[in-house]
Amino acid sequence: MSLIERLSLAALALPGLLVGGEAQAGRAEELYHADFQYAHYEESKGRMKVDVFELSAVAPIGDKITASVDLVRDTISGASPILNIKNSDGKVEQYLSGASIFEQRDALAVGLSYAFDDVNVSFGGGVSGEHDYLSRHLNTGASWTFNKKLTTLSFTASVAFDEITPTGQSDVKNSKTSQKYLMGITQVINKNSLLQSNMTFAYHKGYLSDPYKAVYVEGVGLEDDSRPRHKFQWAWLTRYVHYFKTLNKAALHADYRLYVDDWGINGHTLELSWHQPIADDWLIIPRFRYYTQNEANFYQATFDAMDIGDIHSSDYRLTGFGTLGVGLKLTKSFHMAGYIKEVKLQMAADYNDRKASYQIGGNDEGSFDDFSFYMITASINMRF
Amino acid sequence: MKKIILTALVLFLTACSPVKPWERGNLALPQMALEGDAQEANFRQHTFFSKESSSGGYGGHGGGCGCN
Numbered sequence: 001m002s003l004i005e006r007l008s009l010a011a012l013a014l015p016g017l018l019v020g021g022e023a024q025a026g027r028a029e030e031l032y033h034a035d036f037q038y039a040h041y042e043e044s045k046g047r048m049k050v051d052v053f054e055l056s057a058v059a060p061i062g063d064k065i066t067a068s069v070d071l072v073r074d075t076i077s078g079a080s081p082i083l084n085i086k087n088s089d090g091k092v093e094q095y096l097s098g099a100s101i102f103e104q105r106d107a108l109a110v111g112l113s114y115a116f117d118d119v120n121v122s123f124g125g126g127v128s129g130e131h132d133y134l135s136r137h138l139n140t141g142a143s144w145t146f147n148k149k150l151t152t153l154s155f156t157a158s159v160a161f162d163e164i165t166p167t168g169q170s171d172v173k174n175s176k177t178s179q180k181y182l183m184g185i186t187q188v189i190n191k192n193s194l195l196q197s198n199m200t201f202a203y204h205k206g207y208l209s210d211p212y213k214a215v216y217v218e219g220v221g222l223e224d225d226s227r228p229r230h231k232f233q234w235a236w237l238t239r240y241v242h243y244f245k246t247l248n249k250a251a252l253h254a255d256y257r258l259y260v261d262d263w264g265i266n267g268h269t270l271e272l273s274w275h276q277p278i279a280d281d282w283l284i285i286p287r288f289r290y291y292t293q294n295e296a297n298f299y300q301a302t303f304d305a306m307d308i309g310d311i312h313s314s315d316y317r318l319t320g321f322g323t324l325g326v327g328l329k330l331t332k333s334f335h336m337a338g339y340i341k342e343v344k345l346q347m348a349a350d351y352n353d354r355k356a357s358y359q360i361g362g363n364d365e366g367s368f369d370d371f372s373f374y375m376i377t378a379s380i381n382m383r384f
Numbered sequence: 385m386k387k388i389i390l391t392a393l394v395l396f397l398t399a400c401s402p403v404k405p406w407e408r409g410n411l412a413l414p415q416m417a418l419e420g421d422a423q424e425a426n427f428r429q430h431t432f433f434s435k436e437s438s439s440g441g442y443g444g445h446g447g448g449c450g451c452n
């Protein structure tokens with residue numbers, strides 16, 4: 001198949017292809033996919049390092065069914081914050097675990113989708129295991145393309161069952177259940193732009209505390225991290241893509257997400273990326289990300305005996321902060337006539353700076369838990 | 385409420401200029417794909433999910449982890 005024919009087929013498949021990687025209604029995936037990715041994540045101050053290996057495959061079965069499998073191995077090492085203490089000058093300092101953590105996570109996910117004329121349905125499930133954590137999940141989804149294939153509505157539902165057996169407490173088994181529902185619309189606005197808007201509702205119930213974190217109570221000592229036993233989350237993501245023919249066929253991607261939960265946290269995420277084609281199937285993608293959140297209503301850096309309630313946490317992820325991120329991605333595609341139709345190589349590097357002072361609306365918590373991290377990814381994608 | 389949402393949806397859909405199948409070449413280019421690299425998108429969302437309180441909006445699997 002020529003490049004033009006493949007592009008035309010992809011064009012006819014729009015916009016169903018755009019929703020969560022699901023196959024287009026009325027047409028299952030036609031090519032086999034095999035993708036491998038290596039990713040590295042590393043934090044400043046000698047904290048966490050993570051190496052991720054991921055292998056994914058997609059296979060068409062007949063002309064209606066698409067099967068997929070995804071394998072991930074994370075190896076995690078380094079130090080993690082446990083609590084904050086007040087030093088003799090009354091200043092808050094973060095206390096880390098020491099660089100003793102070593103963890104491996106293995107995850108498997110499988111999926112099947114079936115393409116009707118205008119509707120695509122999918123089912124999937126997976127398991128993720130660490131020595132102290134086991135998560136199993138099931139998901140299902142449907143997407144419906146209509147309005148002369150200019151509009152796609154999609155719904156997904158998933159449920160996860162997690163079990164936590166903290167290291168050194170083999171007699172303790174904590175569990176939680178999570179339900180997530182997503183509904184979204186993808187709309188072709190004109191021949192140069194499209195918009196997607198998704199809402200997610202999530203409800204978690206059970207043990208939502210962190211068994212490896214503690215809080216410091218002045219004059220008393222340490223207490224376990226203790227969070228509510230339920231959490232409701234709402235997220236609204238809107239994504240816009242615009243094509244600029246005169247700028248060598250470049251594309252602007254702009255994403256904004258509003259997040260609200262009933263622990264008192266509101267978050268805003270803005271992502272911008274510019275996808276610039278350069279010669280010979282090279283694509284260069286500079287990108288920018290800004291994130292801000294306010295603190296949970298039971299968060300304090302440290303507590304007094306007078307103000308600590310049953311629910312309390314000093315987890316650095318529940319405080320107010322902002323993160324600024326910049327990154328660069330390069331991709332190169334090779335189109336071939338043989339058994340392998342396409343090979344795509346991708347490489348990216350991102351740097352993120354997380355600071356209390358980057359929070360919208362200001363933050364007087366101080367800089368004791370500021371840190372930065374970088375991410376590197378390299379992948380090869382094959383279509384045959 | 386239902387009527388308002390339906391009216392808004394109809395207005396929104398009709399406001400979009402009709403795009404014929406043969407006019408969709410630009411939208412099919414790889415640089416226009418909303419999710420051009422599913423593995424990288426999953427890795428990035430997984431990382432931000434384990435370092436920030438916000439999550440959701442994007443697709444992806446539903447499983448949890450003990451990430452800290």
